[in-house]
Amino acid sequence: MRLRLERVRCMPDQLMAGVLYLSEEFGTAAHLCPCGCGEKIRTPLGSTEWSFEETALGPSLYPSVGNWQLPCRSHYWIRDGQVIWAGDWTEAQITAGRMREAVRRARYYESAIGTRPRVLQRVVDWVKNALGWS
Secondary structure, three states: OEOEEEEOOOOOOOOOOOEEEEEOOOOEEEEEOOOOOOOEEEEEEOOOOEEEEEEOOEEEEEEEEEOOOOOOOOEEEEEOOEEEEOOOOOHHHHHHHHHHHHHHHHHHHHHHHOOOOHHHHHHHHHHHHHOOOO
């Protein structure tokens, strides 16, 4: 499946299949799940979220999109306008991925605002507690 880019200010009520909508003003992208389930997928853009790139071949998002909370559990990359399917993850992989993201975000904010290292440990402790790893 290919996705074409459509720049918008606000997201339309009805999304069309095969379109990646981009609102730079609000820092978000949206598209219909490429599996065909009809779910709207929203990806916030920013330093600690997804990044967007427009190429001559089409739009790209990084990192992959994992719809773990949806019944379809689709997992894919959007590269140069092409949907590239990735494998399903186990619950352990999802949990580990969420932990990596929380640590990456904490490190980003720590370096951006010059907080003390213990802030990172607080975030890690909070995530562990939330996931029942305490």
